[in-house]
Amino acid sequence: MTDDRTTIAMLSEQLADAVATAGAALVAVHARPRLPSTGVHWKDGVVVTTEGTIRREDNIEVTLPDGRRIPATLAGRDRGTDLAVLRIAPGSLPVATLGDPAALRPGHLVLALARLDEGGPRAAFGAVSATGGKWRCWKGGEIDQWLQSDLDIYPGFGGGPLVDAAGRIHGVNSGGLSRALATTIPVATVSRVTTQLLERGYVARGWIGAAMQPVQLDPTSRQRLKHEGGLLLLSVEPDAPASRAGLLIGDVIVAIDGQSVEGFDQLLDVLGAGDVVGKQLRLEVVRAGQPVSVEVVIGERPRRAR
Amino acid sequence: MTTMSAAFLSDQAERLRASVVGIASGGRGRPAGGAAIAWTGDLFVTSAHVVTGSHATIVTPDGRAVPGDVVRRDAERDIAVVHAPGAGVPPVATANPATLRAGSLVFAVGHPFGVRDAVSVGVLQAVSPLPRGYGLNGKGSFVWIQADVRLAPGNSGGPLADAQGRVIGVAAMVVSGVALAVPVPDVERLLAGLT
Numbered sequence: 001m002t003d004d005r006t007t008i009a010m011l012s013e014q015l016a017d018a019v020a021t022a023g024a025a026l027v028a029v030h031a032r033p034r035l036p037s038t039g040v041h042w043k044d045g046v047v048v049t050t051e052g053t054i055r056r057e058d059n060i061e062v063t064l065p066d067g068r069r070i071p072a073t074l075a076g077r078d079r080g081t082d083l084a085v086l087r088i089a090p091g092s093l094p095v096a097t098l099g100d101p102a103a104l105r106p107g108h109l110v111l112a113l114a115r116l117d118e119g120g121p122r123a124a125f126g127a128v129s130a131t132g133g134k135w136r137c138w139k140g141g142e143i144d145q146w147l148q149s150d151l152d153i154y155p156g157f158g159g160g161p162l163v164d165a166a167g168r169i170h171g172v173n174s175g176g177l178s179r180a181l182a183t184t185i186p187v188a189t190v191s192r193v194t195t196q197l198l199e200r201g202y203v204a205r206g207w208i209g210a211a212m213q214p215v216q217l218d219p220t221s222r223q224r225l226k227h228e229g230g231l232l233l234l235s236v237e238p239d240a241p242a243s244r245a246g247l248l249i250g251d252v253i254v255a256i257d258g259q260s261v262e263g264f265d266q267l268l269d270v271l272g273a274g275d276v277v278g279k280q281l282r283l284e285v286v287r288a289g290q291p292v293s294v295e296v297v298i299g300e301r302p303r304r305a306r
Numbered sequence: 307m308t309t310m311s312a313a314f315l316s317d318q319a320e321r322l323r324a325s326v327v328g329i330a331s332g333g334r335g336r337p338a339g340g341a342a343i344a345w346t347g348d349l350f351v352t353s354a355h356v357v358t359g360s361h362a363t364i365v366t367p368d369g370r371a372v373p374g375d376v377v378r379r380d381a382e383r384d385i386a387v388v389h390a391p392g393a394g395v396p397p398v399a400t401a402n403p404a405t406l407r408a409g410s411l412v413f414a415v416g417h418p419f420g421v422r423d424a425v426s427v428g429v430l431q432a433v434s435p436l437p438r439g440y441g442l443n444g445k446g447s448f449v450w451i452q453a454d455v456r457l458a459p460g461n462s463g464g465p466l467a468d469a470q471g472r473v474i475g476v477a478a479m480v481v482s483g484v485a486l487a488v489p490v491p492d493v494e495r496l497l498a499g500l501t
Contacts, residue, residue, distance in 0.1 A: 035439030
């Protein structure tokens with residue numbers, strides 16, 4: 001019995017150590033009225049938070065662990081992955097110790113951390129609920145791993161890290177990506193998006209400028225063309241990659257670079273991958289019942305006003 | 307670290323549950339509305355909003371209803387002290403929450419939605435005034451134990467304890483989803499002169 005109690009007391013101390021370790025790399029981000037959000041000092045001079053908590057682009061400040069409030073500038077924001085990156089003076093606080101989210105399994109003990117004010121870091125505790133591979137969130141961004149936890153994301157915890165019992169940071173928690181469980185944007189996604197935001201202020205995504213709908217081919221075409229279905233073009237924007245390539249309304253895209261297309265997933269995977277702008281795609285298209293080959297140069301998705 | 311014990315907090319919870327009573331305003335025969343903590347001797351600590359009158363009835367863990375008087379009350383701080391002679395409930399051990407760090411394990415015992423002596427487990431968030439932006443009608447400037455632990459109506463007046471089962475505060479309410487408890491030093495201040 002005494003051993004059990006000692007073990008629990010040790011676990012409690014270990015959790016508090018993890019909070020202290022990871023909390024040393026956290027700031028409070030003042031970029032909205034009333035309650036600040038949390039930011040992670042991802043690399044020296046670079047703070048990551050969630051895009052949804054940035055309500056103003058100027059006069060942003062962060063509160064450091066020692067209570068000092070210093071100015072920050074917005075380097076960029078990406079609505080698709082709900083991430084925003086701020087620049088602060090280098091050497092202001094320790095840099096986050098990152099973990100490998102692939103090592104997390106359902107049932108692992110985890111903490112969500114926050115810094116809201118000049119007080120210490122705050123913590124919520126729970127367990128990893130579900131893990132998995134790549135997914136696309138409803139905001140459109142590609143997230144490298146599925147990572148959900150049974151944790152309460154309290155007001156101000158958005159932008160804060162998911163931390164394991166050793167204090168390693170496995171990603172950034174977003175209050176905006178799903179409702180039922182806490183969703184974490186994993187380290188790989190945060191690092192990839194951060195690099196792009198620091199380079200050009202936004203994330204460039206592939207685009208061909210056409211609206212489509214998945215369709216099945218009629219039985220004769222199916223047999224003749226050896227394709228089950230594809231994507232039917234419903235509209236083609238003027239002066240866009242699709243129109244420049246000569247794609248027409250009514251065309252059915254049945255293959256991309258030799259791979260059969262049945263729905264949106266294959267196309268979105270191609271367009272959503274990194275560094276695709278300028279790349280050429282070979283599309284197999286059914287036009288008026290006849291197979292046609294079309295070359296499209298992937299463009300950059302126009303950035304719409306928020 | 308040694309292997310995590312399957313017992314987790316069960317020993318500490320069992321010990322603490324023996325010191326938690328049900329409590330309701332007024333005379334005998336009423337169902338338990340909130341919880342109270344056997345502090346010392348025949349003195350019980352609870353939330354002021356649980357005992358609104360000058361009398362209260364406590365229900366001991368073995369089911370006895372014992373009448374008592376509300377001998378101290380701080381409505382603003384939302385704590386009260388009830389004297390129930392002859393209750394004979396073992397008192398709790400206490401600790402100052404200021405010694406705990408964020409992330410430390412905590413647990414609550416209470417009667418959420420009438421479930422007797424239910425245990426809920428979480429971690430400490432902070433012992434401080436509330437962050438600006440967590441509204442609480444001006445009471446946010448009090449020092450509150452803020453914890454990531456599930457509380458519900460019926461937890462009011464019950465204990466929040468550390469991993470060793472020592473009471474660190476009196477469960478009061480939930481604000482912005484965060485469990486709030488009144489820290490032990492404020493309880494000791496209210497008890498001054500009684501013990």
